Amino acid sequence: MREAAHAGWNVAYPAQVVSFEATRGGRSPLRDPSGPAGRKSTTREPIIQEPEASEPEATRRAAGVTESSRANRGWWDRNADEYQVEHGTFLGDDRFVWGPEGLDEVEAELLGPPEELKSKDVLELGAGAAQCSRWLTAQGARPVALDISHRQLQHALRIGGSFPLVCADAGALPFADGSFDLACSAYGALPFVADPRQVLREVRRVLRPGGRLVFSVTHPIRWAFPDEPGPEGLSVASSYFDRTPYVEQDEQGRAVYVEHHRTLGDRVRDVVASGFRLVDLVEPEWPAWNTSEWGGWSPLRGNLIPGTAIFVCVRD
Numbered sequence: 001m002r003e004a005a006h007a008g009w010n011v012a013y014p015a016q017v018v019s020f021e022a023t024r025g026g027r028s029p030l031r032d033p034s035g036p037a038g039r040k041s042t043t044r045e046p047i048i049q050e051p052e053a054s055e056p057e058a059t060r061r062a063a064g065v066t067e068s069s070r071a072n073r074g075w076w077d078r079n080a081d082e083y084q085v086e087h088g089t090f091l092g093d094d095r096f097v098w099g100p101e102g103l104d105e106v107e108a109e110l111l112g113p114p115e116e117l118k119s120k121d122v123l124e125l126g127a128g129a130a131q132c133s134r135w136l137t138a139q140g141a142r143p144v145a146l147d148i149s150h151r152q153l154q155h156a157l158r159i160g161g162s163f164p165l166v167c168a169d170a171g172a173l174p175f176a177d178g179s180f181d182l183a184c185s186a187y188g189a190l191p192f193v194a195d196p197r198q199v200l201r202e203v204r205r206v207l208r209p210g211g212r213l214v215f216s217v218t219h220p221i222r223w224a225f226p227d228e229p230g231p232e233g234l235s236v237a238s239s240y241f242d243r244t245p246y247v248e249q250d251e252q253g254r255a256v257y258v259e260h261h262r263t264l265g266d267r268v269r270d271v272v273a274s275g276f277r278l279v280d281l282v283e284p285e286w287p288a289w290n291t292s293e294w295g296g297w298s299p300l301r302g303n304l305i306p307g308t309a310i311f312v313c314v315r316d
């Protein structure tokens with residue numbers, strides 16, 4: 001691990017910058033490693049880590065910013081290997097897929113026409129193994145892949161690439177104001193943070209005027225349904241309006257995984273209150289070609305209710 005320099009950055013927070021040279025070498029919608037974003041590398045074997053000692057208890061209770069970050073950093077470090085093994089093939093090493101429906105940026109062009117990505121500085125939040133950043137590099141963009149999980153970024157190193165990897169919390173971005181032209185996230189960070197406005201304000205700060213943020217999250221309607229791919233996942237089981245976080249905790253009551261719910265209206269208000277203009281809200285339909293299940297995402301449910309919400313925002 002070593003500090004890496006990048007033009008325009010001002011490392012104001014204790015983040016770790018990982019370079020390729022340095023280290024080359026309960027069911028919930030997102031928790032299930034057979035959930036939304038990951039792909040299997042067919043070229044290299046992942047390194048398997050120790051599993052959690054005992055099965056955590058799933059509950060609903062309050063969880064603040066620090067507790068949520070700490071819990072999710074640990075969970076993703078412990079589960080990154082399984083996640084990448086389970087989902088690597090679906091995502092591909094260098095595709096940009098917005099969610100389990102398989103909507104690809106090549107067809108969606110939510111970041112703009114691919115030819116306009118050339119030479120753009122792009123921040124990918126909650127990048128995981130940085131598959132999207134690899135696709136952006138191929139378009140001639142200059143991505144930076146950020147994730148809170150060191151283990152996820154080790155998978156980015158394993159797959160390879162020539163862009164910087166930064167291990168940091170999306171709520172405290174270690175970049176100078178106006179460092180990026182674009183920001184994107186495929187199910188990264190935002191479903192897991194207690195204060196999404198803090199993240200969005202940070203993204204606005206590091207974007208240049210006119211910059212665009214596009215992020216996907218679990219469609220809020222899914223909160224009301226059991227996280228099951230079959231018919232049992234089609235009946236409302238809890239209130240859509242209950243914002244109490246989903247928490248998994250160990251025997252001492254310490255959170256080991258946290259997921260936060262925002263209604264669709266909450267998400268819109270978060271975007272606007274953080275200084276963005278919302279220009280589109282995309283709800284990808286389940287395509288006929290996609291016969292694979294990803295945790296609670298399945299063709300059965302995907303044909304009836306949305307599974308992903310993608311917010312397209314502009315920083316004026």
Ligand SMILES: C[S@@+](CC[C@H](N)C(=O)[O-])C[C@H]1O[C@@H](n2cnc3c(N)ncnc32)[C@H](O)[C@@H]1O
Pocket residue numbers: 030036037038039069072073076091125126127128129130146147148149152168169170171185186187188189190192193
């Ligand atoms: C569902 S995965 C998505 C990863 C990747 N975008 C993909 O499509 O495979 C969520 C990612 O968000 C990261 N994450 C969770 N909380 C975060 C936070 N506060 N800051 C930055 N990353 C975070 C996790 O470590 C994980 O890699």
